[in-house]
Amino acid sequence: xxxxxxxxxxxxxxxxxxxxxxxxxxxxxxxxxxxxxxxxxxxxxxxxxxxxxxxxxxxxxxxxxxxxxxxxxxxxxxxxxxxxxxxxxxxxxxxxxxxxxxxxxxxxxxxxxxxx
Amino acid sequence: xxxxxxxxxxxxxxxxxxxxxxxxxxxxxxxxxxxxxxxxxxxxxxxxxxxxxxxxxxxxxxxxxxxxxxxxxxxxxxxxxxxxxxxxxxxxxxxxxxxxxxxxxxxxxxxxx
Numbered sequence: 471x472x473x474x475x476x477x478x479x480x481x482x483x484x485x486x487x488x489x490x491x492x493x494x495x496x497x498x499x500x501x502x503x504x505x506x507x508x509x510x511x512x513x514x515x516x517x518x519x520x521x522x523x524x525x526x527x528x529x530x531x532x533x534x535x536x537x538x539x540x541x542x543x544x545x546x547x548x549x550x551x552x553x554x555x556x557x558x559x560x561x562x563x564x565x566x567x568x569x570x571x572x573x574x575x576x577x578x579x580x581x582x583x584x585x586x
Numbered sequence: 587x588x589x590x591x592x593x594x595x596x597x598x599x600x601x602x603x604x605x606x607x608x609x610x611x612x613x614x615x616x617x618x619x620x621x622x623x624x625x626x627x628x629x630x631x632x633x634x635x636x637x638x639x640x641x642x643x644x645x646x647x648x649x650x651x652x653x654x655x656x657x658x659x660x661x662x663x664x665x666x667x668x669x670x671x672x673x674x675x676x677x678x679x680x681x682x683x684x685x686x687x688x689x690x691x692x693x694x695x696x697x698x699x
Contacts, residue, residue: 503687505687511692513631525685526685529686574636577623579628579629580630582629
């Protein structure tokens with residue numbers, strides 16, 4: 471596609487519910503990243519995929535958060551037993567790791583998650 | 587661990603004037619990348635400019651330029667001929683070869699007509 475897309479744009483849920491956030495990276499991009507941006511803050515790294523595997527999940531805050539990328543393209547961020555503190559904008563980015571070093575990450579518009 | 591600090595939460599500049607946004611960072615690495623991203627109300631993070639640490643020459647993209655001082659670990663963004671469309675949050679960001687990006691807290695830039 472022309473850019474990174476994320477669905478839904480906004481998600482409102484109740485405390486304790488399960489949510490899934492989807493990211494469609496730029497076609498052909500092998501690397502995919504999830505970030506979380508709380509109000510008034512810069513984005514914080516959650517997890518990074520290279521192909522189908524999670525290369526670095528050190529940013530996931532706890533075991534309620536999980537992400538998959540089964541076919542090396544679309545990724546889903548899953549949050550179990552949501553808490554009010556999970557409310558934030560969840561950003562996805564993708565990049566094409568060219569030989570010689572990291573490439574620029576291109577961001578999607580984000581999903582605003584509100585937990586009531 | 588690497589950190590990125592933006593000491594100016596908000597700034598204002600008159601349209602057509604020049605403004606400089608400050609950023610400092612801390613790292614023990616010698617090879618890394620630095621970025622400035624713009625985030626308008628639409629939430630889309632847009633890459634403004636990128637600097638490779640091994641390059642001494644400051645990056646320039648049209649009206650946007652940086653002053654990269656590696657020894658001082660400083661990476662400021664200069665916007666010349668400010669336009670109303672430049673109004674946004676600006677994030678300074680650091681990226682090492684493990685690929686994750688570390689962002690500062692951002693500077694909100696207002697353009698005064």
